[in-house]
Amino acid sequence: MVIDTIASALGGHDAAESAMIQSTAALVLGGGTSPVIGGAALSQAAATLANGYLITAVNLCDVHHATLCHVTPEVVPPALAVAEERDVSGAEFLTAVGLGMEVTTRIAVGTHYEEFRRRGWHSPGVAGPFGGGAAAGMLLGLDAEAICNTFGLAGSQASGSFAQLGTPTIKFTQGRAALSGLLAAKLAAAGISAATEILTTPVGGLYWTHSDGGDPESVTSGLGNRWELEKCSLRPWPVAAHLQNTVAAVLDLVQDEPEPSTEVVGLELSLPTQAHSLHAAVGWDDRFQARLSARFVAAVVLHDRRCWLDQFTAERVSDPRTGGFARDHVTVLHQPSLPASAVVLRARYADGREVVVERQVPKGDPADPLSPADVMAKFQNAAAGRLPDTTIARLLELLPALDEQPHIGSIIRSLSPTDAAFA
Numbered sequence: 001m002v003i004d005t006i007a008s009a010l011g012g013h014d015a016a017e018s019a020m021i022q023s024t025a026a027l028v029l030g031g032g033t034s035p036v037i038g039g040a041a042l043s044q045a046a047a048t049l050a051n052g053y054l055i056t057a058v059n060l061c062d063v064h065h066a067t068l069c070h071v072t073p074e075v076v077p078p079a080l081a082v083a084e085e086r087d088v089s090g091a092e093f094l095t096a097v098g099l100g101m102e103v104t105t106r107i108a109v110g111t112h113y114e115e116f117r118r119r120g121w122h123s124p125g126v127a128g129p130f131g132g133g134a135a136a137g138m139l140l141g142l143d144a145e146a147i148c149n150t151f152g153l154a155g156s157q158a159s160g161s162f163a164q165l166g167t168p169t170i171k172f173t174q175g176r177a178a179l180s181g182l183l184a185a186k187l188a189a190a191g192i193s194a195a196t197e198i199l200t201t202p203v204g205g206l207y208w209t210h211s212d213g214g215d216p217e218s219v220t221s222g223l224g225n226r227w228e229l230e231k232c233s234l235r236p237w238p239v240a241a242h243l244q245n246t247v248a249a250v251l252d253l254v255q256d257e258p259e260p261s262t263e264v265v266g267l268e269l270s271l272p273t274q275a276h277s278l279h280a281a282v283g284w285d286d287r288f289q290a291r292l293s294a295r296f297v298a299a300v301v302l303h304d305r306r307c308w309l310d311q312f313t314a315e316r317v318s319d320p321r322t323g324g325f326a327r328d329h330v331t332v333l334h335q336p337s338l339p340a341s342a343v344v345l346r347a348r349y350a351d352g353r354e355v356v357v358e359r360q361v362p363k364g365d366p367a368d369p370l371s372p373a374d375v376m377a378k379f380q381n382a383a384a385g386r387l388p389d390t391t392i393a394r395l396l397e398l399l400p401a402l403d404e405q406p407h408i409g410s411i412i413r414s415l416s417p418t419d420a421a422f423a
Helices: 002-012 016-029 044-054 072-086 090-109 111-120 121-139 144-155 171-191 216-220 242-253 273-279 294-304 318-328 372-383 390-406 408-412
Strands: 034-036 039-042 265-273 330-334 343-349 352-358
Touching: 002 072, 002 372, 002 390, 016 039, 016 044, 016 171, 016 216, 034 044, 034 072, 034 144, 039 044, 044 072, 044 121, 044 171, 072 090, 072 121, 072 171, 072 408, 090 121, 090 216, 090 318, 090 390, 111 121, 121 144, 121 352, 144 171, 242 273, 242 294, 242 352, 265 273, 265 294, 273 330, 294 318, 318 372, 330 352, 372 390, 390 408
Parallel strands: 265 330
Antiparallel strands: 034 039, 265 343, 343 352
């Protein structure tokens, strides 16, 4: 998951907004020596904000489907900042990231997600600061009391609105949450105290302000024996979480066709309730929205037989042939009976044939996980042209054995192309 996260951040530079986030972070939070993945080093705070945005910028990062929470953008950046500062071991870093992800997903599960979502909250910005704070706090060596204060400080910064869906600010939520986690841990390390019952206090507790009291018992149920983070899905393609299975279905459709599928004259895409409500009506006026549009994603993958960053360039998004097919020949239907991640694709061919593809879960789901080779290939694709070739080769050796490294400061610094550690 750490390797996948680094790959997602390297790919995140493809988003036009990423440069704006980095320049603004430098302007407001200052320069420094903390690495930005694939970019110039900044202050710890600025790098944490920038990395949080980069990881999620082009829809390549993980997702915890039960709470629609992207977890690594809030957890990995503060952990990277502190790990580089303290030059910790790989095992310490991975432990902190794992704990941070578990904290985030469990806090999110406890929100009673249906009610939480009905009120318009976005999980990464609410649960994420807790996980980011936990990861940074563990690497800072905080004791139990200081970790409790970290959680209190995280809860005071919990926010994030689904009103931002369809705009780049929905991604800023994750970057801001990463920074909130770093701040929470650093403030607790400095001795700042905070409310000790930040989740359940009737007046102002997170589960009462963001939901209907939530489900606090679920937060600690099976703690240490059952790992909620194992339910996170990875994303092989740079599109919205609920469209990953659409990509998989279209690729299943075309994989056995000997010629490019221009003979397809119509696609009918049936989606479950949440996927339909989020993506059926989205257009493709710009690159950001194109990644969220069920019709454009289906059309471009059909015509190109692949799905990577070059399917969402400005030129590709404005291509009249693909856009015309998406507008006139792709229909998106609502099928409430489908499971949350399922999709049914019906293709009509010019010769009268009709082919139906049904998928229950997308590639990358825990039920159909990416292999280590898949993740390494994703890393190589994302790193190409962003990091020096010598650095990529060295990282391909070191990252899979990160748990064996006694000190990882130089490895983290090498993620910034301005660093010459592996050049």
